Amino acid sequence: MDYQTVAAGACGRIGEAAEQFLVEGEPYSIGRYGNGHINDTFLLCTKAPGQEGRRGRYILQRMNTHVFADPEGLMKNISGVTAYLREQIQKSGGDADRETLTLVKTRQGQDYYVDSLGSWWRMYLFITDATGYDVAENQEDFYQSGKAFGHFQRLLDQYPVEKLVETIPDFHNTPKRLEALSRAARADVKGRAKGVERELAFVMDRREEISKVMDALRQGEIPYRVTHNDTKLNNVLLDDHTRRALCVIDLDTVMPGTAVFDFGDSIRFGANTAAEDELDLAKVSLSLPLFKAYTQGFLEGCANRLTDGEIRMLPWGAKLMTLECGMRFLTDYLEGDRYFRIHRPEHNLDRARVQFALAADMERKWDGMKGLAEGL
Numbered sequence: 360m361d362y363q364t365v366a367a368g369a370c371g372r373i374g375e376a377a378e379q380f381l382v383e384g385e386p387y388s389i390g391r392y393g394n395g396h397i398n399d400t401f402l403l404c405t406k407a408p409g410q411e412g413r414r415g416r417y418i419l420q421r422m423n424t425h426v427f428a429d430p431e432g433l434m435k436n437i438s439g440v441t442a443y444l445r446e447q448i449q450k451s452g453g454d455a456d457r458e459t460l461t462l463v464k465t466r467q468g469q470d471y472y473v474d475s476l477g478s479w480w481r482m483y484l485f486i487t488d489a490t491g492y493d494v495a496e497n498q499e500d501f502y503q504s505g506k507a508f509g510h511f512q513r514l515l516d517q518y519p520v521e522k523l524v525e526t527i528p529d530f531h532n533t534p535k536r537l538e539a540l541s542r543a544a545r546a547d548v549k550g551r552a553k554g555v556e557r558e559l560a561f562v563m564d565r566r567e568e569i570s571k572v573m574d575a576l577r578q579g580e581i582p583y584r585v586t587h588n589d590t591k592l593n594n595v596l597l598d599d600h601t602r603r604a605l606c607v608i609d610l611d612t613v614m615p616g617t618a619v620f621d622f623g624d625s626i627r628f629g630a631n632t633a634a635e636d637e638l639d640l641a642k643v644s645l646s647l648p649l650f651k652a653y654t655q656g657f658l659e660g661c662a663n664r665l666t667d668g669e670i671r672m673l674p675w676g677a678k679l680m681t682l683e684c685g686m687r688f689l690t691d692y693l694e695g696d697r698y699f700r701i702h703r704p705e706h707n708l709d710r711a712r713v714q715f716a717l718a719a720d721m722e723r724k725w726d727g728m729k730g731l732a733e734g735l
């Protein structure tokens with residue numbers, strides 16, 4: 360490999376992997392890209408042979424096979440879902456290369472490459488002139504992201520569920536997340552439980568509520584749907600020119616689930632007035648105007664197909680996704696930071712504290728959230 364730049368933090372057999380995919384031009388630079396917590400994501404640029412200047416851009420990802428135990432099943436999901444979305448987008452006259460992810464094949468005609476160290480790699484066309492935001496800069500952007508995730512949900516409304524592998528079993532099974540946290544606290548492999556008694560108590564005080572949405576699903580009060588399950592603001596790209604929602608990305612967790620949790624996960628991330636890992640908890644709060652903007656966008660994007668039962672559950676979706684994410688960060692902290700990528704020693708604990716502060720603020724603003732969700 361003699362690329363001009365190979366970024367610090369490159370991993371595995373990245374050069375070997377880059378050369379397996381059918382790109383236009385020849386690879387000349389590669390660097391880490393984006394702020395995802397799970398996969399190793401790189402931007403690969405190519406140039407025409409013997410010439411200077413960029414020819415093409417691609418996203419090269421090393422998949423996280425610790426998190427996704429069945430990468431082959433996962434890639435089947437992504438290939439099926441993206442092909443289906445492509446068809447729908449083309450039917451409605453859209454630009455499928457920008458409005459959904461497009462997998463780039465390997466020279467062997469596969470959707471992924473397993474390198475000589477056993478790492479799994481995939482490549483997507485880079486979606487140009489578009490940005491995934493880590494904070495909602497204004498209500499309109501957040502409204503747009505709600506529209507995108509709602510629309511995504513509607514496009515997949517008729518997708519054959521039996522084609523989907525459950526890439527992470529019990530991903531949003533909130534009572535199981537609570538059990539996992541309790542187990543991690545009991546095992547206390549890193550000796551960290553003593554320092555998080557307040558956070559554990561915060562969760563335990565709310566244990567009766569934790570299964571509220573799961574119970575509604577099990578009792579058939581709300582339907583299972585094909586959902587995204589990781590609806591963070593930076594998993595949707597907005598068009599840089601129009602600032603309108605363009606493409607929903609990060610399709611690793613598309614599985615049967617509930618629209619209530621897709622809604623809730625977006626709120627926990629994007630309607631927080633502080634970053635997910637803010638150290639000053641006084642800055643953490645739920646913005647009701649952002650909550651309103653997202654709700655409007657999501658309901659419109661779903662073409663108002665959510666049932667009354669789902670709409671009534673939306674505030675619970677927000678609170679339980681916030682508690683769940685807090686529990687997951689805290690579990691990972693107790694277990695020694697094996698799941699989420701961290702950038703400082705107590706990063707997962709800081710993240711958990713933010714989620715719990717946000718859940719507490721949602722309790723203070725509960726009537727406002729209910730009024731907005733049911734009143735729109």
Ligand code: ADP
Nearest residue numbers: 393395396397398400483484485486491593609
């Ligand atoms: P993770 O699961 O680690 O969050 P993502 O698939 O979300 O990984 O990718 C990480 C980041 O890379 C995204 O937040 C986005 O900024 C960027 N990204 C991913 N795929 C594309 C793409 N096809 N075009 C442009 N940017 C992308």
Ligand code: GN1
Nearest residue numbers: 394395396397589591594609612684
């Ligand atoms: C992870 O992959 P990314 O960074 O978009 C995680 C989500 C969490 C989120 C917290 C597969 O999302 O479930 O809510 O971090 N994804 C997976 O920021 O676990």
Ligand code: MG
Nearest residue numbers: 395593594609
């Ligand atoms: Mg992501």
